[in-house]
């Protein structure tokens with residue numbers, strides 16, 4: 325193959341109308357480099373394209389031949405236009421659109437398709453109205469037979485990309501490298517939780533030379549899910565935070581695709597759900613708005629920051645809890661349920677900076693009807709503070725959706741008594757604690773410090789295993805009748821259980837891995853598993869029994885004594901021993917523990 329690609333290329337470009345930048349430093353249009361979760365550089369290269377449009381159209385070489393198809397015409401046009409030999413191209417696919425017929429053509433080298441070059445030709449009334457192409461005449465062309473086998477390529481791709489081959493047949497294609505050489509590659513599809521890659525393994529050198537990720541990228545500047553509020557570690561620009569198992573189409577698609585804070589799990593909006601969504605700040609689902617801490621949250625820009633964070637946390641919550649069992653069949657909130665059970669059409673509507681102050685709420689109708697979350701501004705400081713940036717508040721609210729849906733079969737009617745409603749508040753605080761606590765040994769936890777502008781937070785005492793700091797026991801319930809007060813007692817009990825499990829089985833920071841065996845992972849499983857097996861309107865006693873039962877179901881009761889034990893942080897320490905009744909504490913444990 326002639327070694328004149330650059331020159332002929334530039335000549336075409338200069339006579340053309342528009343081209344990608346020729347400047348070698350402008351790599352945005354041709355390259356992409358990402359670092360994978362395992363720290364591997366994932367290169368990607370697409371040679372620069374030329375593109376011309378011709379108004380009413382120009383003639384193609386086969387115009388006089390009545391039997392010429394638009395496929396043949398396009399191939400012949402490109403060969404003439406770009407100065408390639410016959411047989412360098414192959415018709416790939418095409419369709420007749422309303423305005424024009426579209427033909428897509430692939431480059432061939434030694435009769436083998438080139439992965440990263442393609443041309444498109446649009447024809448109207450038998451004339452060419454536009455075309456684009458990024459064909460290359462490589463300086464060096466590697467052999468057309470492979471030295472590395474496809475099986476070897478599969479294991480190389482798996483180890484480079486961190487995932488498993490999905491059994492899609494391995495193809496052989498030439499790949500044009502950015503030094504203008506063409507190498508034969510094995511194209512291997514690799515999938516893991518978050519990505520679906522095509523890896524191109526050099527069939528001689530065994531290197532990974534190119535990576536395509538079929539999953540669209542998205543980026544959000546947000547307070548990371550596990551941080552309570554902006555004071556912990558500020559904002560980060562997170563790329564692709566969604567989980568492919570929980571949200572197979574990402575966060576911006578149900579039956580349509582959106583470039584706003586809308587998707588299959590959540591619609592976050594300011595004002596109106598249909599018109600008040602926040603748009604991407606740049607194409608490719610980039611939501612990169614910078615927070616100003618010194619201006620009011622109600623400035624146009626700060627509203628966008630709030631909406632993006634609310635959208636992100638709500639989706640991160642969906643994906644996390646999905647992995648612990650809050651799935652379609654378990655009555656979760658999704659617009660499309662992918663035929664996995666449950667009722668769809670109920671993505672959460674999340675009103676950002678809704679009209680109310682110093683609070684937040686979450687309404688849970690039955691499965692099939694959208695949940696409604698309202699996040700408010702907090703007025704105790706100047707400037708005011710936006711609850712949409714307080715991840716603990718959002719996590720608390722979305723846990724109402726979890727517990728109301730998973731108790732009693734998705735009706736939203738089973739946490740309605742004072743005691744059960746109070747426990748609902750307790751679960752909500754507990755899940756916020758679970759997401760944000762990163763210690764391996766007991767530490768106190770305080771909720772809402774930032775929005776409430778108070779280091780002691782919005783509850784009466786910090787959550788603590790220290791009986792002087794947090795004295796609540798089962799018997800305390802009889803002295804309370806407000807749901808958040810009762811919730812403090814229930815969360816105190818659950819957090820004791822959490823630390824008991826962490827003491828027994830350790831702590832894992834990999835919270836999104838539900839296969840883990842560490843105590844904190846076990847805890848969230850038991851919390852979620854117990855919800856559908858407890859009765860409608862549970863009490864402290866029945867909910868405790870459901871947790872003990874959940875441990876039998878999932879772990880064959882392996883944690884039974886840890887859950888009960890008085891000496892450790894667990895039920896009996898807070899008076900919920902087996903003989904507790906009528907708000908009278910029992911500090912004993914079952915025999916055998």
Ligand SMILES: *[C@@H]1O[C@H](CO)[C@@H](O)[C@H](O)[C@H]1NC(C)=O
Pocket residue numbers: 550556557760761762763
């Ligand atoms: C761990 O939690 C503390 C608060 O208890 C927080 O300040 C810190 O940022 C957290 N660290 C990580 C790595 O999340």
Ligand SMILES: *[C@@H]1O[C@H](CO)[C@@H](O)[C@H](O)[C@H]1NC(C)=O
Pocket residue numbers: 790791792793
């Ligand atoms: C519990 O808290 C009290 C009061 O803050 C403190 O004096 C005591 O040392 C703490 N106990 C433990 C075991 O940390």
Ligand SMILES: *[C@@H]1O[C@H](CO)[C@@H](O)[C@H](O)[C@H]1NC(C)=O
Pocket residue numbers: 834836837839
């Ligand atoms: C977390 O767990 C997932 C699932 O097992 C795993 O793929 C990932 O590598 C883990 N992450 C870390 C940081 O260990």
Ligand SMILES: [Zn+2]
Pocket residue numbers: 720721724749752
């Ligand atoms: Zn609440």
